[in-house]
Amino acid sequence: MARLGIVRLGGLARYQDVVTLESHRRRGIAGALVRAAGEWALEDRAVRQLVILAEDGGPAIGLYRRAGFAEVARHVDVSKPPA
Structure with missing residues (x-):
């Protein structure tokens, strides 16, 4: 099982939340999506x-490059936890 979203921003279409359940990875599902x-x-x-x-060095980088x-x-991104 996998899912993703796309948000259209004028001339851009940005992928969001590309996720594949760990038990279904390495089957080509995310690439097809x-x-x-x-x-x-x-x-x-x-x-x-x-x-x-994508997260630098994250597991999805290879998928996106192959696509x-x-x-x-x-x-x-930099954030500070609330006090």
Whole structure:
């Protein structure tokens, strides 16, 4: 079992919450979902680019690279826990 979401932001379509249950990983399910969702998003003529944010060195990087995504920028998050 796997799921994902896509949010359209003008000319961008951003993947969100790409998740596969651990018991169903390494079967091509997430890759098929990423491809199908990207094709669906690109049916909207306003969408010019697909975007995925991924954890640096995380397990999903290989999946996204195999799907044709390339790193174009880095995003850094900093937070402080509430006192």
